[in-house]
Amino acid sequence: MHMLINVNRADKRPLQVQLYDSIRELIISGALKAGKQLPSSRSLSEQLGIARNTVTLAYERLSVEDYIAARPKTGIFVNEIPDTTFLVERPDEVSQARCVHLKKKHVSSGRALEAWSDRRTRPQFDFAVGRPHAKSFPASFWQRSAAHFLAHSRGLQTEYGDPRGLDTLRKAVADHLGAARGIDADPDQVMITSGVQGALNVLARLFLDGSDQSVAVENPCYQGAAFLFRSYGAHLYPIELDDRGLIVSQLGGFSGNLVYVTPSHQFPTGCTLSHDRRLQLLDWAYQTGSYVIEDDYDSDFRYDGPPLTALAGLDRREHVIYLGTFSKSIGAGIRVGYAVLPPHLLDQARSVKTLLDIGAPWLEQAIVADFLNKGAFLQHLRGIRRMYMGARDALIESIEQFFPGGALLGRECGMHVMWTLPPYLPAADEMQNLALNCGVGLYPLQRAGAHEYGSLPRYRDRSLVIGYAALSEAEIRTAIARLATVIGKRAS
Amino acid sequence: MHMLINVNRADKRPLQVQLYDSIRELIISGALKAGKQLPSSRSLSEQLGIARNTVTLAYERLSVEDYIAARPKTGIFVNEIPDTTFLVERPDEVSQARCVHLKKKHVSSGRALEAWSDRRTRPQFDFAVGRPHAKSFPASFWQRSAAHFLAHSRGLQTEYGDPRGLDTLRKAVADHLGAARGIDADPDQVMITSGVQGALNVLARLFLDGSDQSVAVENPCYQGAAFLFRSYGAHLYPIELDDRGLIVSQLGGFSGNLVYVTPSHQFPTGCTLSHDRRLQLLDWAYQTGSYVIEDDYDSDFRYDGPPLTALAGLDRREHVIYLGTFSKSIGAGIRVGYAVLPPHLLDQARSVKTLLDIGAPWLEQAIVADFLNKGAFLQHLRGIRRMYMGARDALIESIEQFFPGGALLGRECGMHVMWTLPPYLPAADEMQNLALNCGVGLYPLQRAGAHEYGSLPRYRDRSLVIGYAALSEAEIRTAIARLATVIGKRAS
Numbered sequence: 001m002h003m004l005i006n007v008n009r010a011d012k013r014p015l016q017v018q019l020y021d022s023i024r025e026l027i028i029s030g031a032l033k034a035g036k037q038l039p040s041s042r043s044l045s046e047q048l049g050i051a052r053n054t055v056t057l058a059y060e061r062l063s064v065e066d067y068i069a070a071r072p073k074t075g076i077f078v079n080e081i082p083d084t085t086f087l088v089e090r091p092d093e094v095s096q097a098r099c100v101h102l103k104k105k106h107v108s109s110g111r112a113l114e115a116w117s118d119r120r121t122r123p124q125f126d127f128a129v130g131r132p133h134a135k136s137f138p139a140s141f142w143q144r145s146a147a148h149f150l151a152h153s154r155g156l157q158t159e160y161g162d163p164r165g166l167d168t169l170r171k172a173v174a175d176h177l178g179a180a181r182g183i184d185a186d187p188d189q190v191m192i193t194s195g196v197q198g199a200l201n202v203l204a205r206l207f208l209d210g211s212d213q214s215v216a217v218e219n220p221c222y223q224g225a226a227f228l229f230r231s232y233g234a235h236l237y238p239i240e241l242d243d244r245g246l247i248v249s250q251l252g253g254f255s256g257n258l259v260y261v262t263p264s265h266q267f268p269t270g271c272t273l274s275h276d277r278r279l280q281l282l283d284w285a286y287q288t289g290s291y292v293i294e295d296d297y298d299s300d301f302r303y304d305g306p307p308l309t310a311l312a313g314l315d316r317r318e319h320v321i322y323l324g325t326f327s328k329s330i331g332a333g334i335r336v337g338y339a340v341l342p343p344h345l346l347d348q349a350r351s352v353k354t355l356l357d358i359g360a361p362w363l364e365q366a367i368v369a370d371f372l373n374k375g376a377f378l379q380h381l382r383g384i385r386r387m388y389m390g391a392r393d394a395l396i397e398s399i400e401q402f403f404p405g406g407a408l409l410g411r412e413c414g415m416h417v418m419w420t421l422p423p424y425l426p427a428a429d430e431m432q433n434l435a436l437n438c439g440v441g442l443y444p445l446q447r448a449g450a451h452e453y454g455s456l457p458r459y460r461d462r463s464l465v466i467g468y469a470a471l472s473e474a475e476i477r478t479a480i481a482r483l484a485t486v487i488g489k490r491a492s
Numbered sequence: 493m494h495m496l497i498n499v500n501r502a503d504k505r506p507l508q509v510q511l512y513d514s515i516r517e518l519i520i521s522g523a524l525k526a527g528k529q530l531p532s533s534r535s536l537s538e539q540l541g542i543a544r545n546t547v548t549l550a551y552e553r554l555s556v557e558d559y560i561a562a563r564p565k566t567g568i569f570v571n572e573i574p575d576t577t578f579l580v581e582r583p584d585e586v587s588q589a590r591c592v593h594l595k596k597k598h599v600s601s602g603r604a605l606e607a608w609s610d611r612r613t614r615p616q617f618d619f620a621v622g623r624p625h626a627k628s629f630p631a632s633f634w635q636r637s638a639a640h641f642l643a644h645s646r647g648l649q650t651e652y653g654d655p656r657g658l659d660t661l662r663k664a665v666a667d668h669l670g671a672a673r674g675i676d677a678d679p680d681q682v683m684i685t686s687g688v689q690g691a692l693n694v695l696a697r698l699f700l701d702g703s704d705q706s707v708a709v710e711n712p713c714y715q716g717a718a719f720l721f722r723s724y725g726a727h728l729y730p731i732e733l734d735d736r737g738l739i740v741s742q743l744g745g746f747s748g749n750l751v752y753v754t755p756s757h758q759f760p761t762g763c764t765l766s767h768d769r770r771l772q773l774l775d776w777a778y779q780t781g782s783y784v785i786e787d788d789y790d791s792d793f794r795y796d797g798p799p800l801t802a803l804a805g806l807d808r809r810e811h812v813i814y815l816g817t818f819s820k821s822i823g824a825g826i827r828v829g830y831a832v833l834p835p836h837l838l839d840q841a842r843s844v845k846t847l848l849d850i851g852a853p854w855l856e857q858a859i860v861a862d863f864l865n866k867g868a869f870l871q872h873l874r875g876i877r878r879m880y881m882g883a884r885d886a887l888i889e890s891i892e893q894f895f896p897g898g899a900l901l902g903r904e905c906g907m908h909v910m911w912t913l914p915p916y917l918p919a920a921d922e923m924q925n926l927a928l929n930c931g932v933g934l935y936p937l938q939r940a941g942a943h944e945y946g947s948l949p950r951y952r953d954r955s956l957v958i959g960y961a962a963l964s965e966a967e968i969r970t971a972i973a974r975l976a977t978v979i980g981k982r983a984s
Binding site: 012013014017020021057060061066118119130131132133134135136137139142143146147150151154155156157158159160161162175178179182194195197198201205209210224227228231233275276305306307308309327330331332333334335336352355356357358359360361362363364470 | 505506516558624627638646649650667674690697702800801844848854856
């Protein structure tokens, strides 16, 4: 007997899998009916020109799965298939039901979705926010360090690590924060996370239980935090900003116990929370028994004057949770961030973290710790700080030269400024389109990972968030000059 | 004038930070009162024997933070500090309030906590579950591949990647699953996660909203899943097992729409869900509009006969979500797992994943993809399968030799067996203690990442989960012989 079976050596699947699939399909479709005899493995292997063992393996699997059965001294036969009706495609009466239980109300799109852009469709000069310069990555240190760790401690690749993160990295982060940010933290208080976003999830799972809780956020604020809190069922309570940062007095009307802030370099407006406001905010937290989440994402890049002491450095009563990241200073692709937690939260945070991801990958942690401990990180920071300061100056100069009359906010530190457009320029969305047509990527707030609440936005319509770190000074000057040409043409 | 300030070159903190901290402390403590004049930067630098610029920087920072102010042509003076009362430690009337908002009821400890053990306190012969052999890690491939990627695409280290995972890895996983597990998945359906645990969080966030939902689980089951579902507010509905795996008919009384199973090698009992039960389970899912989460954590290691087709390979109507991991086949330290999702869930899953961690680290993903695409993974699997089969055989032989009369379940595949103790041996907890005394790590269910529900447990008291992959055959034989000596001594 012959069967309508083809195997194909060009197909990537192993021959035995192809054979198994073909026969199974024939049985399910009814082409091979129950009781029908199959060719012997020898005969089928000759017919198809394949090894007999290949056929035997396919037959074994079909037999284990009850599609066929061997009768001693007689041959191999197709079985009666138990209840196969649903294996055949048919109109699906319950197909709608399966979506009912999706948690749609809690799932938002957000900054996260904006964080990644496909390199193939990226504009030539892209001022996307939050991206370091590709050439800044310390690749040769990484190579040496990876080779070293893989040669000497590869056993650690096969094991689960401490869910709170690698000991050496937690200690290195604590040391760094003590020197750089005035934060006196024990390594035990440091938890390594998948960037700031991973840390925010630990906190959301600690504090938000889906009941009617509120979280105070800056307005405008970082989408990744705001949308995350919303996705855990929290209500947001947006607080306005002025030139000294968050207007803390507005917390008077807030009944929740959690506030999320970016005091070093407010995202996206770039303002710095003043020292007296910091004290005010801490006082509010102490009086109300609240927690302050301090996201210090950008603090490694300060160009003009020393940074203010972090809230976590001022806090004496365990009300501040400090978040930081190496996404800006080393690269987002390594996914290494951290939280510094008050001692009374450590046990619970550890449980939450373990249930979340059982910890971060070992190798990148080992390398980052090595990078910090050898002093290479500080040297690296000095280098890229110079580089980014040059980029920032080129950006400010070019914009002020070609488009005078607007405002460039948040220039003292970080990797982006917020450009409030002068009145003679079109609105932010149109600016984005015009720029895109000449190969320049410029982004309004909502396309740059920021969100502004309220029906009377101050920034949304006429501001652009301009990340300058990934471009060279020459690229920046070229891009802004191009933009000026396009806008000029349009005006004329 | 002289100030009581010391700087210390042995201290790791930069001198300017030490100086800033000392002066700030003096002001806060009241030792330096408002209006008091500070020494000039030149005089202080001479007094302390440090660079003048160091003093200037510390003064600048104190000034930015309003602790001090320079009066032109007069000097530098201590400011009135606004509302400093809370900067001084005092009895904290609201200290209790701050804990009120912790989400205690949802936070459980669990398997996750057991996944990691400190290497320093580990028994000499440790039969902990889920750990591959340290020597199995393909370190030289990893080194070569890391060096290659860091030299040629280091720009990807500085960027956010696709939150669903690296294109090349998603394609490689889809190819592998087609050949190895009969799953016909488009790379678009594959999402790279932080192990199975990371995937479970994506699903929990998709399906569980904190209302009274139920999730059916095997009994006993994997803690990491059960405790996670509980932590998202779900009720668990444990389903009993027999020798064909999950007793699907018990789902008749279940009102939820989500079931979590480990059909290839049930955790911890090791049984395999039979083919007819697989069809029954799919039929239940189709009839009720439910989802089946198939955790195939151990399927790469099958020693006796071909594996059954995965539920996801049998499913024709998008009711199965398939989870896999490289934690067992390569190493848990790389934190790479994956989910295969039905097409109708992709958009929402992507949003959830983005909010969760914005994606996995780039380098490990690139290397794993390379490992799969070059055929090195299959070769690696063949090697460690042989190794683990040897370890398994040594374990079974030793136990049957020294402790006849028990049962060793789940030996056909995976990296662990469940040993149901013969009646003459003490209970599981006592066995653990006896073993520990002779340097052998043996773990009852609850210490091995498993949990059994119900007041009349079948396994909890008299079973041990024995992971054998991390030990050599010789180590296994030595360990079991030692145990026999200790138990013999005790009996006599």
